[in-house]
Amino acid sequence: MDEKMSIMVVDDEEIVRESLSQWFKKYGHVSETASSGFEALDKLEKHPFQLLFVDIKMPGMDGIELLEKVKTEYPDSMVVIITAYGSIESAVKAMRIGASDYLLKPFKPDQLSLVMERISHQKRLLFEHDYLKGRLEKITRFDNIIGQSPAMEDIFSLIPEVAQSDSSILLIGETGTGKELVAKAIHAKSRRSHLPFIAINCGALPDTLLESELFGHQKGVFTGATQARKGFLEVVSGGTLFLDEIGEISHKMQIDLLRVLEEKKITSIGSRDAVDVDFRLISATSQDLGKGISDGSFREDFFYRINVIMIDIPPLKKRKEDIPLLIQHFLEKYGHETTKHVDRVTRDAMELLKRYDWPGNVRELENAVERAVVLSQSRTLGIKDFAFLRSSIAPLSRPLSLKEVEKQHIQQILEEYNWNVTQASKVLEINRVTLHKKIKRLNLERRS
Amino acid sequence: MSSKKRLVGVVALGEVPEIALKVITAHISGYFNLSVQILPPLEHPEYALDEKRFQYNAGIILKAFESERFTDYDKVIGVLKLDLFIPIFTHVFGEAKQGGKFALVSMFRLGKNPDGSPSPSSIIYERAAKVALHELGHLFNLLHCREKKCLMHFSGGIQDLDETPIYLCRYCSTFLKDCLLRQPDNEKPLKQPDKIPLNLLSSEERFRQ
Numbered sequence: 001m002d003e004k005m006s007i008m009v010v011d012d013e014e015i016v017r018e019s020l021s022q023w024f025k026k027y028g029h030v031s032e033t034a035s036s037g038f039e040a041l042d043k044l045e046k047h048p049f050q051l052l053f054v055d056i057k058m059p060g061m062d063g064i065e066l067l068e069k070v071k072t073e074y075p076d077s078m079v080v081i082i083t084a085y086g087s088i089e090s091a092v093k094a095m096r097i098g099a100s101d102y103l104l105k106p107f108k109p110d111q112l113s114l115v116m117e118r119i120s121h122q123k124r125l126l127f128e129h130d131y132l133k134g135r136l137e138k139i140t141r142f143d144n145i146i147g148q149s150p151a152m153e154d155i156f157s158l159i160p161e162v163a164q165s166d167s168s169i170l171l172i173g174e175t176g177t178g179k180e181l182v183a184k185a186i187h188a189k190s191r192r193s194h195l196p197f198i199a200i201n202c203g204a205l206p207d208t209l210l211e212s213e214l215f216g217h218q219k220g221v222f223t224g225a226t227q228a229r230k231g232f233l234e235v236v237s238g239g240t241l242f243l244d245e246i247g248e249i250s251h252k253m254q255i256d257l258l259r260v261l262e263e264k265k266i267t268s269i270g271s272r273d274a275v276d277v278d279f280r281l282i283s284a285t286s287q288d289l290g291k292g293i294s295d296g297s298f299r300e301d302f303f304y305r306i307n308v309i310m311i312d313i314p315p316l317k318k319r320k321e322d323i324p325l326l327i328q329h330f331l332e333k334y335g336h337e338t339t340k341h342v343d344r345v346t347r348d349a350m351e352l353l354k355r356y357d358w359p360g361n362v363r364e365l366e367n368a369v370e371r372a373v374v375l376s377q378s379r380t381l382g383i384k385d386f387a388f389l390r391s392s393i394a395p396l397s398r399p400l401s402l403k404e405v406e407k408q409h410i411q412q413i414l415e416e417y418n419w420n421v422t423q424a425s426k427v428l429e430i431n432r433v434t435l436h437k438k439i440k441r442l443n444l445e446r447r448s
Numbered sequence: 449m450s451s452k453k454r455l456v457g458v459v460a461l462g463e464v465p466e467i468a469l470k471v472i473t474a475h476i477s478g479y480f481n482l483s484v485q486i487l488p489p490l491e492h493p494e495y496a497l498d499e500k501r502f503q504y505n506a507g508i509i510l511k512a513f514e515s516e517r518f519t520d521y522d523k524v525i526g527v528l529k530l531d532l533f534i535p536i537f538t539h540v541f542g543e544a545k546q547g548g549k550f551a552l553v554s555m556f557r558l559g560k561n562p563d564g565s566p567s568p569s570s571i572i573y574e575r576a577a578k579v580a581l582h583e584l585g586h587l588f589n590l591l592h593c594r595e596k597k598c599l600m601h602f603s604g605g606i607q608d609l610d611e612t613p614i615y616l617c618r619y620c621s622t623f624l625k626d627c628l629l630r631q632p633d634n635e636k637p638l639k640q641p642d643k644i645p646l647n648l649l650s651s652e653e654r655f656r657q
Contacts, residue, residue: 015507019534025546026602028591082536106501106538110604 003120006030006048010040010066011055011082016105020053023112037061041069049077051100051119056083056090064094071098078119082107145181146329146362149319155182158311163189168261168306170246171284173313176363179284180244182313187240192280195239198232203245207253212269215256221270233266236279246306247287247298254302261305281306316358316365323354326362330369331381342373345381351418356389383416407442410435419446454628456484456584457521461509461528461552462492467569468555468576469527475577476525476584479615480624490516490526503533506543506552513550523587524550525580531556541575541609544583546591551583562607575606578614585620588627593620 007029009020017033024031032049034040038061040052052070056063067079081094082103091102100122101115145152162169163186171179180199187197202210212222216231232241243249249257260266261281265274283306292298316323327345335342345353358364372385400408410428417423425435438444458473473484496508509526518524532540532554541558544551558575561567567575578599585600593600598617603609616624 013535015535019507019536022545023536026586026592105536106533107536108538108604109540109602110608112536113602113604 003123004028004030005050005119005123006032007051007053008032008034008040008043008049009053010034010037010058010063011053012036012058013055016055016082027116037063037066037069040066041073044070044074044077048074050123052077052079053082053103054079056081056094064090064097067094067097067099078122080115080119145178145185146326147319147322148325149314149322151314151319152322155311155313159185160189162186162309162311164191165309166280167308168281168283169309169311170289170307171282171311171313172289173284173286174315174359174361175286176361177313177315178362179286179313180242182311183240183242183282183284186282187242187280190240190280192239196236197240197242198236199242199244200232201244202253203248207250210249210253211256215266216268218268218270225270228268231266231268233260233277233279234268234275236277238278240280240282243281243283245285245287246283247285247289247292251297251299254299258299258302258305283307316361320354323365324350326365327353327369330366331373334370334373338373340373340376341379342376342381343379346383348417349381349383349386352383352386352389352416355415403442406438407444410438410442411444414439414444414446454482454522455520456482457487457518457524458484458580459487459524459526460489461526462489462530464489464527464529464555468573471573472525472527472553472577472580475581475614479581480584482628485521487518487521487524493528493530498533501533503531503539504528506532506534506540506554509552510543510545510548510550518549522549523584525584526550526552527555527576527580528552529555541603542579542583544586546586547589548587551580551587553579553583557606558609560606562605562610571610574614575609578603578609578612581614582612585616585624588624590616590620590623590627593617595619 004027007024009017009024009031010033011017011020012035014035017035021031021033032043032047034043036058037054040054043049054063054066054070058066061069063081063083067081070077070079075098078100079098080101080103081091081099082105083090084105094102100119103111103115145156147153147156159182169183169186171182173179183199184197187193200210200213205213212229212231214231214233216229216234217225219225219228260277263274264277266277267274289298289303289307293300293303316326327350331343331345334340353365353368360367368386368389369381371388372381376385410424413424413427414421417427421432421435421439425432428435430438456476458469458476460469469486473486476482476484493504493509493512495512496504496506498505509528509532513524513526532543532552534540534543539557540554542551542553553576555572555576558572558579559567561571582599582603590600592602593616595601595617596611597613598620599613599615600617600620601608601612603612615621
């Protein structure tokens with residue numbers, strides 16, 4: 001037995017209670033006894049027991065009745081039934097109600113030892129089951145997709161619905177909005193969840209390499225093909241294939257993939273034999289595919305084939321109410337990873353982060369929080385910890401006049417201090433009246 | 449080890465070969481480094497016979513030991529040639545209360561090999577010595593050990609008993625030393641850690657962890 005358990009022996013015979021209790025103590029288990037079902041329930045109410053050894057024949061409440069109550073009220077407690085009056089019927093009944101095992105007394109010492117081994121094994125399996133269930137729930141509860149805005153709530157309710165079908169899905173959204181996370185969540189909720197999820201960034205691979213990666217190749221068909229290799233379309237076998245940046249693929253590849261989607265067969269490079277394939281396709285793009293169709297770079301028939309269901313993931317600037325929640329999530333994540341106790345953001349810094357447009361979306365926000373946590377010297381992140389965001393704004397293409405620079409700078413400071421003129425004037429080192437005059441002269445207005 | 453402060457008595461209940469008592473005594477002295485004495489035999493424990501089972505109730509004999517005058521001894525081991533049981537089990541090779549003073553060793557089932565053939569005397573006495581040392585371990589608060597190569601590993605049958613070594617694993621050995629170093633009048637059960645250090649586990653158990 002691997003670990004110590006809290007065990008209760010329930011038997012009306014004192015000698016049996018004491019014998020069993022003593023035996024368990026020799027293994028280091030914490031052992032308690034009860035002389036009746038009522039006493040056992042009283043003790044269970046005060047203290048949890050992982051395992052109960054219950055005699056079937058007891059006055060008042062018999063073992064079967066106690067077993068039923070325990071399984072209803074304390075389902076985590078395991079029960080082993082022991083009896084000198086054993087019969088197949090009572091054994092079957094006890095096991096059906098939920099007993100973990102059954103012993104006829106007197107039993108050989110190694111029988112009890114074997115039962116304890118089995119219980120220990122069951123406990124380990126239950127623990128693993130609970131752990132994995134928790135992990136799976138964590139994935140399917142979309143814990144990595146953070147949001148409470150109406151747009152994200154819509155997506156959360158859409159994911160389980162679309163996951164049930166095998167229809168192709170097109171995810172559209174700016175870079176960094178979390179398209180791959182949505183694809184993973186759909187996969188995790190689908191009947192294919194126990195099969196592979198393979199993600200390929202089409203934009204990152206040259207056309208020939210992408211073809212080889214997707215379709216596979218035979219040995220010797222091109223330089224470097226020293227051995228035959230299966231393509232991802234075959235390897236994914238029953239799972240989900242996620243093709244990111246689908247707008248980047250060539251015309252030829254569009255035709256090849258269209259054929260695969262229609263025929264569900266592939267032929268690897270250098271082979272003449274077609275192989276059956278089964279996968280669910282989720283594509284994603286940050287481009288305007290409609291424009292691609294208009295200018296002829298994207299095939300219309302392929303577009304309709306991959307776009308049976310479209311999910312539009314909004315950019316972060318359109319769901320700014322999610323920013324505090326995302327920041328909190330990333331603070332916890334990087335606080336844990338870096339073991340730095342940074343767990344809050346000042347109100348001013350939060351306002352700044354909410355005003356920023358986040359062109360790189362959630363990915364940029366995550367990187368910003370990570371950088372701030374790593375470099376922070378205190379528990380709280382302030383405006384100065386996010387100063388790099390201002391410097392990362394792309395420079396303008398034409399030179400600015402002095403008036404324009406002044407206007408931009410004053411606007412920025414005012415926004416940073418939420419249009420608190422007193423604070424902004426202190427930072428600008430001018431008096432309040434002067435600042436008011438400049439606001440009027442430069443036509444400065446609060447941004448939405 | 450302050451073995452001289454701890455005196456163990458070995459006593460026969462009814463007829464028991466003297467050589468068995470001597471072997472047990474020698475093993476206790478040799479393996480546990482304790483002072484041991486063979487005591488005058490006690491009478492056959494007729495009072496503990498269960499007429500339905502034709503076996504002797506170990507619990508009743510241990511209870512009766514409490515009224516015997518064993519005040520000079522820290523621990524006492526009773527040796528019998530009778531078939532012992534405790535109510536939940538069909539039989540026991542030995543019985544001791546965890547951290548108690550008295551233990552029993554039954555030689556009744558030690559005379560046959562797992563295949564039913566008779567065992568030579570040397571094997572029988574070695575088995576008796578193993579059971580005695582195991583039960584004495586319980587009296588010194590040692591728990592059942594999951595290391596198969598340890599005297600404190602539980603043996604449910606003769607085969608298990610034969611496969612169990614006569615020595616303690618390093619972990620149980622250290623625990624016993626700690627226990628013996630403490631004063632007898634201050635003897636509270638030490639808490640054995642839940643897990644055996646990894647270097648004391650077999651490779652299979654290490655993998656399972």
